[in-house]
Amino acid sequence: QQQVRQSPQSLTVWEGETAILNCSYEDSTFDYFPWYRLFPGESPALLIAIRPVSNKKEDGRFTIFFNKREKKLSLHITDSQPGDSATYFCAASRNNNNAPRFGAGTKLTVKP
Amino acid sequence: DAGVTQTPRHEVAEKGQTIILKCEPVSGHNDLFWYRQTKIQGLELLSYFRSKSLMEDGGAFKDRFKAEMLNSSFSTLKIQPTEPKDSAVYLCASSLGLGVEQYFGPGTRLTVL
Numbered sequence: 001q002q003q004v005r006q007s008p009q010s011l012t013v014w015e016g017e018t019a020i021l022n023c024s025y026e027d028s029t030f031d032y033f034p035w036y037r038l039f040p041g042e043s044p045a046l047l048i049a050i051r052p053v054s055n056k057k058e059d060g061r062f063t064i065f066f067n068k069r070e071k072k073l074s075l076h077i078t079d080s081q082p083g084d085s086a087t088y089f090c091a092a093s094r095n096n097n098n099a100p101r102f103g104a105g106t107k108l109t110v111k112p
Numbered sequence: 113d114a115g116v117t118q119t120p121r122h123e124v125a126e127k128g129q130t131i132i133l134k135c136e137p138v139s140g141h142n143d144l145f146w147y148r149q150t151k152i153q154g155l156e157l158l159s160y161f162r163s164k165s166l167m168e169d170g171g172a173f174k175d176r177f178k179a180e181m182l183n184s185s186f187s188t189l190k191i192q193p194t195e196p197k198d199s200a201v202y203l204c205a206s207s208l209g210l211g212v213e214q215y216f217g218p219g220t221r222l223t224v225l
Contacts, residue, residue: 006154032211043116043203043216044155089155095211097167099145104154 003027004092006103014111019077021106023090028071030092035064035075038087038105047088048075080110114139116217118204124223130192133220136185137206145214146179146189149201158189158202194224 007022023033034049050057050064050073057064063076077084087107093100117136125131137144146158159179160168166179176195181187191198201221205214 034213036214036216043218044205045216046213049213091155093210095209097162098210099157099160099168100210100214101157102147102155104152 003101004090004103006088006090006106008106009104010107010109012109012111013080015080015082017080017110019080019084019108019110021075021077021088021090021108022072023074023103024070024072025092025101026071027092027094029094029096031095032093032100033064033066033073034091034093034100035062036089036091036102038089040086044089077108080108082110082112084108085110116204116206116215118202118217118220120220121218122221122223124225125194126225127196128193129224130190131194131222133189133191133202133204133222135187135189135204135217137187137204138215139185141206141208141215143207143209144181144187145205145207146187147203147205148173149203149219155203161187191222194222196224198222199224 013019035047036044037047038044048059055066061078066073087105089105090103091100119134144161147155157170161181164181179189201219203219204217207214
């Protein structure tokens with residue numbers, strides 16, 4: 001059972017467009033939602049994260065929109081660049097004895 | 113600062129073999145995680161340790177996968193016996209705790225023939 005779901009599986013946008021990556025979760029007790037970015041041949045690295053006290057988190061061109069009621073969040077990448085091409089993982093965790101859960105990832109391709 | 117290190121980076125095994133993957137977490141990190149990365153499932157949890165104690169086992173992986181943390185700076189993941197469907201990238205990560213950033217190692221790419 002996938003506790004964290006991501007869509008779409010893959011996404012292609014043109015340079016300069018806004019890419020929107022979606023994530024949903026099942027367990028309402030999750031209280032920390034990081035997004036990790038994976039470039040080919042590298043390790044996943046934290047990109048941006050949000051906690052439910054906020055419904056929006058911004059870091060440069062990257063913004064997380066969070067809807068606690070619907071248990072959904074999305075990552076918006078504005079002015080997408082070819083260098084943003086990577087796989088993006090949404091994760092969810094809670095401060096108990098369980099490890100963070102990851103979605104299956106969205107592979108983003110930005111065409112010049 | 114040394115990040116998470118994993119060895120070997122690549123492993124090729126014959127079906128039925130036993131393989132052992134190794135991980136050294138970031139110094140001072142209390143939590144250590146093993147994940148399997150595939151294109152279909154993404155990152156699947158294999159094991160989670162806190163201060164060397166096993167906190168969580170990925171249910172589907174219990175029969176042939178065994179992770180151990182012998183000390184705070186070293187962990188192993190044993191797969192016995194290997195099957196072709198085990199071919200994947202195995203990632204080790206560590207963190208100061210839950211609800212904070214995880215630091216991932218470079219991974220071990222396992223191919224089972």
